[in-house]
Amino acid sequence: MGRVFAILEALADARTGATLAELAVATGAPKTSLVGLLAGLTAEDGVVRDGAGRYFLGSRFLALAMRAVAGRELVALARPVLARLAEASGETAVLGALAPDADLATYLDKAESSNPIRYAVTVGERRELYCTALGKVLLAHFPRARLERYLKEVPRKRFTPETITGAKALRAELERVRREGIARTRDERGTGANALAAPVFGPDGAVVAAVLLAGPAPRMAANAAANERLVRAAADECNRLAGGAPPDGKEKTKRTETP
Secondary structure (H helix, E strand, C coil): CHHHHHHHHHHHHCCCCECHHHHHHHHCCCHHHHHHHHHHHHHCCCEEECCCCCEEECHHHHHHHHHHHHHHHHHHHHHHHHHHHHHHHCCEEEEEEECCCCCCEEEEEEECCCCCCCCCCCCCCEECCCCCHHHHHHHHCCCHHHHHHHHHHCCCCCCCCCCCCCHHHHHHHHHHHHHHCCEEEECCCCCCEEEEEEEEECCCCCEEEEEEEEEEHHHHHHCHHHHHHHHHHHHHHHHHHHCCCCCCCCCCCCCCCCC
16 A cells, blocks of 8 residues: 555656656656556556556546545635625625535535625535536536436426426526536525526636525625626636636636626
8 A cells, every 4th residue: 555655646746747667766666566556546547647658647536636625625725715705795605515425515614794684504504406506516517427317317396486497408507607607596496595606626627616605686686797706706716726727727708797
């Protein structure tokens, strides 16, 4: 096990990957010992090997690392961002992510509005993906096969007349979220509440979290354009703090004045 960690540490430090010979030098292990370990790691997506014979950390370890960031470090890094967002907007700001054991969104941290009438949440609370702004951001960035499995297997309750439950309509909605870089909900899970959410990306381009802004529908509607700019800016700041970037290096967004 010690040599496995030595390999992973060496690859974490190698920006351009490493050959078998370079890993042998970095770990102090003979090539013959490393070959079997690398084969096992490669089979499990822990390590990948390119056509030139160079090894890199694989998606499995990168995903685990980013889940740890989203679950712990990102919460601390994003806390002042949420506080500024709540103060500037007058609404409740939330950092959320995909629950580790279910297709649900979970609230990681919050900065609540100071208004007496506000959107209140509990850290650790879970919500559905298909009918919440936070959930739509996460669902919109599911791999295609996982999204189709979700649409086929997960029941979708109609909480209000505005709840989108049909698979075709939901696919169209999620495509819009991916295209514009922001999710918007109006009265979808509960009457009288509107929300906006934007994605936070990890270094590998995967969505690791989302920034949510929510409040009473009349107030959110009256400040729609300003709130959208604030949410985008807060998500961009969290991206910078997390060292993240969208898959193509920039979020493809269609700026609009209507949330």
